[in-house]
Amino acid sequence: MIRSYIKIAWRSLKTNRLFSIVNILGLSIGLATTLVLFLFILHERSFDSMYANKDKIYRVLLNTTEDDLETWTGSPSAVALELEANIPDIAEAGRLLKHDFGGTAFIKASNEVFTEKKLFWSDASVLDMFDVEIVKGEGSEVLKTPNTVLLSESTAKRYFGNENPIGKTLTIDDVDVVEVRGIFKDFPENSSLDFNVVAPFLMQNAAKNPTWDNASFETFLRFNSASPNVANVEAKIQDILDKNVKKDDQWYNFSLQPLEEIHLYSSTYKDSYIERNGDINQIRNLTALAILILIIACINYMNLITARSQKRATDVGINKTLGASVRDIIVRFYIETGLITAIAMILGGVLAVVALPVFNDIAGKELDISSLFSIEIIIFLVLIWFVTSLISGSYPALYLSRFSPKEVLKPSTNKGGVASVIRKGLVVVQFSASVVLIIGVIVIHQQLEYIQNKSLGYNPENVMAISTSAIRGGQANQALVNAFKKLPNVSVVGRSQGYPGMGVSGRSINKPNTDETMGISTNTSEREVADVLQLKLLAGQLLPKNKQAGDTLVEVVVNKTTVDFLGLSPEEAIGKKVAMQLGNNAYIHGVVEDFNFASLHNPIGAYAFHNSNREPKSYLLIRFTNEVLSETISNFENTFKNIAPNSAFEYTFLDKNLELLYEKEQRTANVGLLFSILAVIVACLGLFGLAAYMAEQRHKEIGIRKVFGASVPRIVQLLSMDFMRLVLISLVISFPLAFYFMNQWLQDFAYRVTISWTVFAIAGALALMITFVTVGYQAVKAAVANPIKSLRTE
Known part of the structure; x- marks a missing residue:
């Protein structure tokens, strides 16, 4: 019996090639996406599991x-x-x-x-x-x-x-x-x-x-x-x-x-030496995304099967008349679904192998293709095959198996009112999810663009930071500074402990006559560093150019946030003694405008440049004019090697270093864009199949309308409007959901964009355009068909 059902299912697939291709392609994309994301999630959750003492x-x-x-x-x-x-x-x-x-x-x-x-x-x-x-x-x-x-x-x-x-x-x-x-x-x-x-x-x-x-x-x-x-x-x-x-x-x-939580639950912790940090929120989001795309693919299958329910109902009625039980009908539909899912699984596996290198490149991972053949993945594939077959085949099997032979075989055919409502509801669910993803991608890219273009309070362009930690002795470092100052395209050079975008020393500053304290980042620097960064001086002076040996006075240049905390104006702060763990002789020498020295995830904190010798000045900051970059790097390297032949030339550009602060968000945007496109493609495949079936069902109506003078645009409008209404309903549902989710995501940034109505307008226009193009193809095809062929059947 099972063998017979498999043969019937295979014949059904060959007979209805268009719907079979749409179903298999949609499911295979959904399964391939799920497979790649599961492999990534499995890898992230496997961190530190190899250690014998992992639980201790x-x-x-x-x-x-x-x-x-x-x-x-x-x-x-x-x-x-x-x-x-x-x-x-x-x-x-x-x-x-x-x-x-x-x-x-x-x-x-x-x-x-x-x-x-x-x-x-x-x-x-x-x-x-x-x-x-x-x-x-x-x-x-x-x-x-x-x-x-x-x-x-x-x-x-x-x-x-x-x-x-x-x-x-x-x-x-x-x-x-x-x-x-x-x-x-x-x-x-x-x-x-x-x-x-x-x-x-x-x-x-x-x-x-x-x-x-x-x-x-x-x-x-x-x-x-x-x-x-x-x-x-x-x-x-x-x-x-x-x-x-x-x-x-x-x-x-x-x-x-x-230990088991270190990898996924440390993304918000400060100053970790562990670089392989994951993010549990990313895992949860990608898990939801994988499930969502798979559900959309399953919805496609259920929609197309229920759309063809009238044809299948006649088949069911004949089988029941010949003695088939409800159980036999259910088993038959599940076998057909299982066969389609198995074919989609094989194709999805091939797509996953092809897509994995692309995913690695976008997500910045190194997942191995051989991992796709591990025992965990095989078990996962079997489980997904079973669950997908169960979900995709459940409604068709249970719905169609209930048809009465008497009802489905008489001429007044069942219009399938309930099936139509469910089918429309599933289309709304599909496109609601798709529109949420589209809005999410737009908002993420707007936020990243805002970060890249926001004024930081200093100028990171054309600034190179060269590590000098291996150069010992003041004379060698000063010789290096003098050598760079002589280069024609160098405008200013200064040494410092660090630079904006990297961590420096963390201390605390006390507010006079109170118990209040505030964390402050302190940077041992030379006077010229403020000029390299092009900071705006509000009051006082920059750090003294020279400091006498044995001088215990510590001059400090602070940002405006620091003096605001102290309850002083920039002018009032000059000359004031400060308690910030730099000794008892630290005085404010100058005040500069606030600048974003860390990620825009955080508001601007207190910052101070000082000339204490408590920390080494490990970087040489150089502002240069914008000439041929390759020649500039080569000249800088040669100059460095002449002075410090025993040290490697390691450098970074401040603007490029800033991009690394938002690398996670950029990769999230890229991954989100990729899988949002896939989700929309899968949804469009379902619309394409439904539109093709609706055009087939209404071919006589279309023929009659054309005979009575209906134009092609009018027929296209007739066939498209039902789907456009469904998409409009999905927009009403998806807009508030998208606003809520993206507003929550933006809370992680101290400086963020406002979600404007244009985002929703763009997403809505895209959804409507995608629907019209997808459905319009089938509508135009039906509208330009010869009406004589439509009316000559039966």
Whole structure:
């Protein structure tokens, strides 16, 4: 019997080629989309699952308790030692510090200088708790000895080629000479932890003098058992904090984050050294999008089947007359649906293989095609095939199987009123979803364009930042500044700790005669940096050009937000002493207009340039005239190499660096655009099939109207208006939904566009145009057909 049903289903597919092609193509696009997105979601959720201690590892988070409440991934260097010593539940604790607090290291190996962005200083316990696999030489015990280092396999090959790296020496930033003592296996792509070079944390000052103030160290804990009582442990951590830090000085508290949440639940946390961060909201949105596209494809199938219900009803009636039961009819329709879905599944798999490289490029991922053939994907395909067949075939099977032979075989054919209402309702659902996606894409692109064009309060164009962290000595740095000043297309040069768009030192500033404090970003700088950035001076002067040796006075140039917090005007602030953890002799020397030194996700905070020597000036900022860029880069590199031959030339352009701050949003926009187009295509396939069927059903009516003089435009209008009305209803439903969802998304930005009526007008016009083009093709085809052929049938 089953074999017979399969043959009947196959004949039905061949007999109704147009509807079969539309169904299969729509389902295959929906399945391919779902498959690619599932592969991405599976990859994102697999992070850190390879570690044996994954259920026992937690990261210490620091939560600020003053002003803007933030969560930092770093904690003070003393935390790991105190927690391990005083909380019995903790088996071991370890600290990680990225080189130069996130800066690039310059490593000399075999007389060649390499730039290294993944050099970490680590406690030996971190390697133990994360099961770092040693493939050659010694393991984690190396990190208990100073001036040693471990390299990843790929890094060892990059530094030394095919030579044995064990026993070789490296020079870090032209200062630290370390010996290679071991090689570890590269971290997998789905590991949050990822470093190329790891050196002993004990070589850092923070290890020699652990404190409770500088929260720059990521701290990991391994508990004795899985799923510890987190609330109880956090209470003990607070007790330890109370014993070591006075209540008046506690501007933070601690919490614990399980390893399994680090990848997807850390996107809003500050200053993480872990770069492979995902976003749980993106996963949820893409999951909803995949389900939505699949549902739209299933709706297409149900619509086309119910649209053809009158023809199928006659078939059902004859089968019932010949003795077929309701169960037989249901099984038959499910087998037909399963066959179509199976064919669509195969085609969808092929499309997924073709589309995966495109998705990787758009989403910035490295998903492997071989992953499509994993056991998880195969199980997922079987499950999707079953669910899709069940959803797509449910209404046709249950609806058509109820037809009475007496009703469907008599001449007064059933008009299918209920089926028509359901069919129209499904079309409205399809296009409501499509219009929401269209509006979402438009709003996201408007916001990104707004960010790119917004005045930042400084000018990032034609500014290059060159890392000088490997250049030691004031004379060498000054020689470099002088050399660049002599270049013809250089207008101004200055040295600083950092630049807008990157993190600098975080401190707090106290409001005089109150307990109020505010977080402030401080940047050790030279006078010329303000000119490089073209900041607007509101009062006072820029930093002094020269500072005498032994001078303990610290001049500070702050932004307007800082003096607003202090309750002063820019003019009143000049000469005022400030308490901002720069010593007791810090005075405001000048005030500049506010500028966006961080992402536009956040409002402008307090910022200060100062001439204290507490932090090194690791960057050379250069403003140059706009000439041939390739020649400018070449000239700058040659100048740099002449002064610092033992350091690699690493640079960034400030405007390009700013684009990286919104890379996630840009990729979200691109992915959203791609899948919105696919959703609209799938919806249009359904409209195309419905329009073709409606034109076929009304061919006699069209013929009669043409005989009586109806024009082609009038017939096109007649056939199109029903669909246009449905789309108009979908617009009424989708507009408020889209406004709500996109308004929620925009809340993540401190500076954002206003959703205007033009967005809805554009989306509505696009939806109507797409509908008219899709339906109009079939309408014109029917309208220009010879009426004699239409009237000659039967």
